Amino acid sequence: MAKSKSAYSEPVKFGKEDYHIIVVWVDNEAGVLARVIGLFSGRGYNIESLAVAEVDKKKHVSRITIVTKGTPEVIKQIKLQLGKLVPVHKVADFSRNDPKILFKELALLKVAGTSKKLDKAKKLCKKYNCVILDKTKKSFVIQVTALRREIDKLIVTLKPLGLISVSRTGAVAMTKGEEIFIQN
Numbered sequence: 001m002a003k004s005k006s007a008y009s010e011p012v013k014f015g016k017e018d019y020h021i022i023v024v025w026v027d028n029e030a031g032v033l034a035r036v037i038g039l040f041s042g043r044g045y046n047i048e049s050l051a052v053a054e055v056d057k058k059k060h061v062s063r064i065t066i067v068t069k070g071t072p073e074v075i076k077q078i079k080l081q082l083g084k085l086v087p088v089h090k091v092a093d094f095s096r097n098d099p100k101i102l103f104k105e106l107a108l109l110k111v112a113g114t115s116k117k118l119d120k121a122k123k124l125c126k127k128y129n130c131v132i133l134d135k136t137k138k139s140f141v142i143q144v145t146a147l148r149r150e151i152d153k154l155i156v157t158l159k160p161l162g163l164i165s166v167s168r169t170g171a172v173a174m175t176k177g178e179e180i181f182i183q184n
Contacts, residue, residue: 015071019048021094021103021173022078027087028054028062036064036088039081045070049105049148049170061089067171094173102176106169107151112139113162121161128154139164 026032033052040047048067055063070078075093082091094101109130111121118140122132128150130142139162144151148171155166 015073017069017071019067019069019096020075021096021171022066022068023092023094023173024064024066024082025089026062026064028060029087032087033064035085036082039085045074045078051170051172065170065172100176100179101173103147103171103173104145105148105151105171106143106145108141108143108167109155109158109163110139110141110165111158111162112164117161121158124157
């Protein structure tokens with residue numbers, strides 16, 4: 001087994017690890033994000049992606065969406081610890097396998113090359129419902145909103161066609177229909 005190059009010790013693992021999307025509603029004030037992220041780093045948990053934005057201007061509430069990987073015990077600990085932080089209003093754990101949950105990620109991709117390669121890349125992008133945001137004779141920038149694995153696949157496919165830059169938001173999640181998350 002290869003030794004990790006991380007400065008943090010690996011948390012003890014009991015059970016099968018899986019990805020989880022943890023959503024945390026917090027007061028939108030200085031230092032809150034650092035406290036939430038500090039909870040992860042202080043315990044050696046990794047964050048795969050992070051998306052943060054204010055979602056209620058009147059109440060000054062932000063929504064933090066964190067993708068992390070862990071065993072059921074680790075995820076339970078993360079949720080319990082997050083719930084104890086003072087600026088946290090509620091915590092949700094959205095399972096990737098729950099059909100009632102929508103997951104999306106946004107990416108901006110820049111492709112540059114010959115007109116032949118650009119034409120081929122544009123045709124490929126149509127399969128992913130991409131939106132062209134900028135184009136020149138030698139390049140274009142697209143926006144794609146899809147599942148993480150679909151964006152990963154598009155990136156791999158576009159690399160040989162001249163993909164030169166990638167910017168991604170990280171995952172966001174929401175329940176389908178009129179349901180809203182209610183903390184238990």
